[in-house]
Amino acid sequence: MNTRRRVSTRTVLVVGLLVALVLAGVVSYYASASPDGLNRVAGDLGFAGAEQASRTQDGPLAGYETAGVDGRWSGGLAGVIGCLVVLALTTGLMLVRRRSAQPTTVGGE
Template identity: 60%
Template sequence: MSRRTLFIAGLLVTLVLAGVVSFYASSAPDGLNKVAEDKGFAEHAADSPVAGSPLADYGVKGVQNERLSGGLAGIIGVAIVLALGTGVAYVVRRRNRANA
């Protein structure tokens, strides 16, 4: 199997997981939120500085369908991480070639 085929297959699996399977994730609060609720200090929590961002709360702002919103947020997140990772790899690769 070539590197390109492996990359495309991995990307497709990642997109399916982010776009489809993510909808079936638990809606129960995570550990920190659960402890805050149990210990009674959850009401003192402040909103995150990015609470109004387009991808806040694992959804896409303006998309009313919850399933579609969560799936799009997952796919956008994958695209952002892939772009950042590719950019870092490109810079490191160029630097290594320049030093060689």
């Protein structure tokens, strides 16, 4: 038999979430600021000028900066907020899916 202690699902979820929050909140500060592959190609080949500013560019988190927070933690805070929003939306979506998927399999109380 497997003698290794089984890591609980809760542990996997909590550790995974902490890793994501640290990546978005702290490590993101050290991310490369160079243009990404598409933006680089657009600049090199001459269609970067076609870019139109996003209609959400004046939002409080636009550009991964938190409005009203300057310096070191502005991006990290935006990242953490983004993580929590994504987590809430996805989990909510999955709960709705799951409920509609098993309307009769769960026994009554």
